[in-house]
Amino acid sequence: MSPWELAAIALAGVAAGFINAVAGSGTLITFPTLLAFGVPPVTANVSNNIGLVPGGLSGAIGWRRELAGQRGRAVRLGSASLLGGVAGAVLLLVLPSSAFRTVVPVLVGLGVLLVALQPLINRRVEAAAEHATTARSDAGWLWPGVAVLGVYGGYFGAAQGILLMAVLGAGTADSLHRDNALKNVLASVVNAVAAVVFILVAEVDWVIVALIAGGSIIGAVAGARVGRRLPPVLLRAAIITVGLVALAVFLLR
Numbered sequence: 001m002s003p004w005e006l007a008a009i010a011l012a013g014v015a016a017g018f019i020n021a022v023a024g025s026g027t028l029i030t031f032p033t034l035l036a037f038g039v040p041p042v043t044a045n046v047s048n049n050i051g052l053v054p055g056g057l058s059g060a061i062g063w064r065r066e067l068a069g070q071r072g073r074a075v076r077l078g079s080a081s082l083l084g085g086v087a088g089a090v091l092l093l094v095l096p097s098s099a100f101r102t103v104v105p106v107l108v109g110l111g112v113l114l115v116a117l118q119p120l121i122n123r124r125v126e127a128a129a130e131h132a133t134t135a136r137s138d139a140g141w142l143w144p145g146v147a148v149l150g151v152y153g154g155y156f157g158a159a160q161g162i163l164l165m166a167v168l169g170a171g172t173a174d175s176l177h178r179d180n181a182l183k184n185v186l187a188s189v190v191n192a193v194a195a196v197v198f199i200l201v202a203e204v205d206w207v208i209v210a211l212i213a214g215g216s217i218i219g220a221v222a223g224a225r226v227g228r229r230l231p232p233v234l235l236r237a238a239i240i241t242v243g244l245v246a247l248a249v250f251l252l253r
Contacts, residue, residue, distance in 0.1 A: 005037050006211060013215025016052060020161060020216070021059035021184065021223025025242045026052065027158040030212055039205065045092065047208040049157060050195040055216025056188035062224020063181035070182055073138065073172075077146045077182070078189050084150020085190035089197035092155045105251055107152065108159045112243035114166030115236060142171035146186060153190035154197075160187055162243040176236060 001009075012033040016026030027048060034044035060067075067074065145167045153160035161183055168179040198204060 001037060001207075006207070009033060009037070009208060010211040010215040013051060013055070013212035014219040015215075016212070017055035017059065017216030017219025017221075018223035018226075019219075019242060020052065020056060020187070021062060021220045022180075022226065022238055025159045025162055025245075026055075026216070026219075027156070027160075028242075028245065031158065034208065039208065042092070043203050043205055044208075045156060046198040046202045047205045048212060049191055050198060050204060051209040051212025052157075052216050053188065053191045053195050054213045055220040056184060056191050058217045059220035059224050060181070060184040060188050062221055063177075063184055066175075066178045066181035067185065070174075070178065074182060074185050077143060077186055080143045080147035081150040081153075081186040081189040082193050084147040084152075085154035085193040086197060088151040088154020088156075088190070089194035090154075091151065092194075093197075093202060105247055107163055108243055108247045111159065111163040111166040112240055112247065114170055115162065115239050115243065119236075139171035142167065145171065150186075150190045153187060154194040157187075157191065157194075159243060160190065162239060165239055 009030070012030045016029045018026070019029065020026035030048045030052070031044055034048060035041065039047070146164070149160060149163050149167060152163070164183040164186055165176075165179060168174075168182060169176070172179060174182075
């Protein structure tokens with residue numbers, strides 16, 4: 001690759017790290033960039049996944065204040081993300097890409113809809129909670145829902161953050177910022193365990209990994225700072241916008 005192509009990949013990593021920390025779907029920046037420079041699709045997907053792991057971890061650390069009091073939830077749902085991520089990574093290596101490509105637009109569209117409806121969902125939940133004698137616990141379907149999204153994230157991962165935000169918003173009674181912090185942890189678990197599988201059995205371009213990793217760390221640190229300062233309505237708007245762009249990309253490609 002030429003120097004400007006390497007620089008473009010690094011800049012794409014910065015953008016992806018920022019977007020992942022704020023909303024999710026940073027893969028929609030890096031993956032098409034790699035394909036445009038002639039990297040084979042599977043190699044691009046694998047190398048991109050590994051490269052985004054450090055940025056994801058940086059984003060999770062950047063939101064650590066919003067993770068206060070969520071240790072038990074993070075461990076419980078993290079186990080779902082771990083199992084799902086391993087399953088998804090294995091599927092990427094043994095199944096044709098046509099299976100998930102068919103359902104991705106549906107999943108992204110549903111995620112955007114759920115994020116948009118989250119205020120209405122929360123108001124109804126709060127109204128019901130007023131008549132309850134105990135605090136509302138997480139929905140029973142939350143663990144399997146996160147596990148399913150882990151499978152998707154391990155397989156490809158684009159818009160994983162959007163879908164996690166939708167599921168966490170509907171399945172918990174927490175604020176958007178706290179859900180976003182947990183989303184970064186769960187997405188990082190998925191990417192990390194999938195990366196281990198890929199390193200062991202897949203072809204990896206380590207130059208691409210290094211460029212995306214360095215860029216994503218810078219972007220994630222900036223994204224965590226900006227994301228915390230965004231009012232919930234703006235953060236929700238950012239998530240919906242990224243989701244709609246993701247949907248358009250999948251439908252038009």
